[in-house]
Amino acid sequence: MSTPSSSPADVRAGRLATEEYAKRFADATPRFTASQALLEAERCLYCYDAPCATACPTSIDVPSFIKRIADGNLRGSAQTILDSNPLGGMCARVCPTENLCEAVCVRNTQEDRPVAIGRLQRHAVDALMESTKPQVFTRAPATGKKVAVVGAGPAGLACAYTLARQGHDVVVFDAKPKAGGLNEYGLASYKTPDDFAQREVQWLLDIGGITIQNNWKLDTVAQLEALRKDYAAVFLGMGLSTTQQLGVPGDSLSGVQDAVDFIATLRQTEDLSTLPVGRRVVVIGGGMTAVDAAVQSKLLGAKVVHMVYRRGADTMGASKAEQEWAQTNGVVLHQWLAPVEILGHEGAHSGQVRAVRFAEQSLVDGKLTPTGREITWEADMVLKAIGQKLGNPVLAESGLTLKDGRIATDEAGTTNLKGVWAGGDCRAGGLDLTVEAVEHGKQSAHAIHAFITA
DSSP: OOOOOOSOOOEESOOSOHHHHHHHTSOSSOOOOHHHHHHHHTTOOOOTTOHHHHHSTTOOOHHHHHHHHHTTOHHHHHHHHHHHOTTHHHHHHHSOGGGTTGGGOTHHHHHSOOOOHHHHHHHHHHHHHTSSOOOOOOOOOOOOOEEEEEOOSHHHHHHHHHHHHTTOEEEEEOSSSSSOTHHHHTSOGGGSTTTHHHHHHHHHHTTSSEEEEOSOOOOOHHHHHHHHHHSSEEEEOOOOOEEOOOOSTTTTSBTEEEHHHHHHHHHTOSOGGGSOEESEEEEEOOSHHHHHHHHHHHHTTOSEEEEEOSSOGGGOSSOHHHHHHHHHTTOEEEOSEEEEEEEEOOGGGTTBEEEEEEEEEEEETTEEEEEEEEEEEEOSEEEEOSOEEOOOHHHHHTTOOEETTEEOOOTTOBOSSTTEEEOGGGBSSSOOOHHHHHHHHHHHHHHHHHHHHO
């Protein structure tokens, strides 16, 4: 056990040489060269009734798009991908493919190594995006129908794009200055370098018929009622806006912040040498947000980063590959530790965080129970990544049925309010994955199309 120091918090910018930041935050997964992509594509067995396609939440015809890569038809490959998943470029970067399509690849049983489906998908979509004519689809004749979409994240953008392709006009209302949702504000920079989130948004908008209204937040019941009155249908895809609280003493000390805010600030900071980071950082949580926050803290120059989870490794939200990525980057992972108290400095530095005290946990009759042992780590910064919740009272006040704090829907995203659909993280149930949010948006768009053209 370390003894908490009484020295002031060491949080500062510029811990690295200026040129080091670009190296550290470069693309985490280097792109395939043309020859590498061809060799990898030829490993595919092009299975009939392929399990990889079934495992994809957006049902991309994986063997078909890979066969086109092998044939040298990158444009056709990208069209196959984007027809099923209009955000196929981002999903190729951030999908936990090791848990989805690649997990069921038959090459696993033959060679202990699946076809690199995610990297091949990125290869094809990137080639299209960088071509002189990146838009492969044409918009259907205008229907004169207008649909409102609340939230410009993966679910909202997928819904808007699918409806626009069908000839409808869509207005997307979003609370942030930029469209993209978590793709723009919530993912690690090394996953989405070169401003890819905004380049993908622009590709989506190029289909025509989509208008984005930024800095618009759903604050009143009257706003939702106005949307229902003025538009043929409404899709709610606003994500989860409120973070969970630790509920321990010291939660409000200076230096304690939400991991999602830390990541959002980092993503919008052009010069990372100006971004302060603690020398000793403790990240509380076990999901992908916790990994992104922990790894980026280390990349910014933090000397010691602890990532602490209250249960075992098997129940962590971060995939095994993400956990290994954190360890590769020098993050120390801990399980079975629950935060008890965040300790602050006294005297001249009163109000600043100085350490976090944890209690060891074990399962007793299926219930988390303290063992009686404790450990304390010094910390200049504490990043909370213990999940988010809907946190918008307007939805319940509007009469929407909620389940487990999120909007209850059927499989198509239909809510209990006529003409209102919902999808993405704000919808009850699901995996909280980008690719699943895209599928929600797409399926709701098909349902909305049927509703407004009946």
